[in-house]
Amino acid sequence: MTEDRQLNVVFIHPDLGIGGAERAVVDAALALKSSGHSVQFVTAHHDPSHCFEETRDGQLKITAVGDWLPRHVFGRCAALCAYIRMIYAAIYLVFFSDINPDIIFCDQISACIPFLRISRVKIIFYCHFPDLLLTQRQNMFKRLYRWPIDWLEEWTTGMAHCILVNSKFTAGVFKDTFKTLGHINPEVLYPIPNLSTLGKPVDPLPKSHCPPKETKTLFLSINRYERKKNLGLAIEGLAKLKESIPLYGIHLIMAGGYDERVTENKEHYLELKELAEKLGVQTHVSFIRSFSDSEKRSLLSNATSLIYTPDKEHFGIVPVEAMFMQCPVIAVRSGGPVETVDDKVTGFLCDPTPQSFSESMLYFVKNPNAKEEMGRAGKLRVIEKFSFQAFSRQLNNLIMELKFGKEK
Known part of the structure; x- marks a missing residue:
């Protein structure tokens, strides 16, 4: 130029x-x-x-x-x-x-x-x-x-x-x-996203963010603590999964953007914790309020799958970031994810129901190699298209x- x-x-x-x-x-x-x-x-x-x-x-x-x-x-x-x-x-x-x-x-x-x-x-x-x-x-x-x-x-x-x-x-x-x-x-x-930032070395997860030692299947939700993001669906999906198999070795991390100035962030964080207790999965769910770019890379790298719950989301940058980090995506079949996630190739597009989400979560529990296979396909898709x-x-x-x- x-x-x-x-x-x-x-x-x-x-x-x-x-x-x-x-x-x-x-x-x-x-x-x-x-x-x-x-x-x-x-x-x-x-x-x-x-x-x-x-x-x-x-x-x-x-x-x-x-x-x-x-x-x-x-x-x-x-x-x-x-x-x-x-x-x-x-x-x-x-x-x-x-x-x-x-x-x-x-x-x-x-x-x-x-x-x-x-x-x-x-x-x-x-x-x-x-x-x-x-x-x-x-x-x-x-x-x-x-x-x-x-x-x-x-x-x-x-x-x-x-x-x-x-x-x-x-x-x-x-x-x-x-x-x-x-x-x-x-x-x-x-x-x-700037993929050069996501491509930096992955640091170990801080102890405060680590799931239980016995965890073999780690699901991750990343979104702001806002009600419109439908975050409760991830917890409800985990509770529905509990009806099919024991949750031993399965954990869900709810990582969210959180601002003390925003009343809804504080309220919804507490609402989600109460929901986990109500559904009896509180020992299998942990919450992270805000995180650095380095911590996000570590979370995505360690996760078996990203759980992306917004319905009719305008675009959704997190699924693209997850696919680049070779983390398959489970998302609602509407809005932006329909354009970014290749269904059954880089993840799953689901109905916005606990049953539909739990079925996709169960797939990753029963197929440990799915993360690697879908993860490779996801990174290739991001490099080619995004x-x-x-x-x-x-x-x-x-x-x-x-x-x-x-x-x-």
């Missing part, structure tokens, strides 16, 4: 913590950096004790602004507060910073795009999933509160110069949800076309 083709790309993101959306934009930034571009983040919140390593170790420049603004008002209006915080970050970027971007990469909250458009810079909006589908409308107050926010989301999303989605599944939901944006065909950019190099090329071509137009 010649020097005049090196672009300054700024990512603007609401909360640069730990989650699938955060992993996606961090990997996008690393991909563009590997292509020779200058990249940095502007965010409303960044806690060095609760973030991805690349945002803490100096690989990526992070500017946090507006964290003094409230995240909610007496436990309510979280969406409105998130919009205000993101708009504040956009105003800072456009009017008060010395940053001169060529491309602005925005995600999650589109309400800031009208303010970003003032800069006359090309704007990419990455729609992980329409926000209006992520909340319930239980009463008239909530419906009235959400109506202008939902309208604003659709209107401002359409103001981006380029719209990306994380899967074909999300592309279909986008078209069905945003009726006034029927003229837009979002481009699919799978949020692929490599960091292919992701980098696609994203680089996209921003170059957006900035300079198509090459003749």
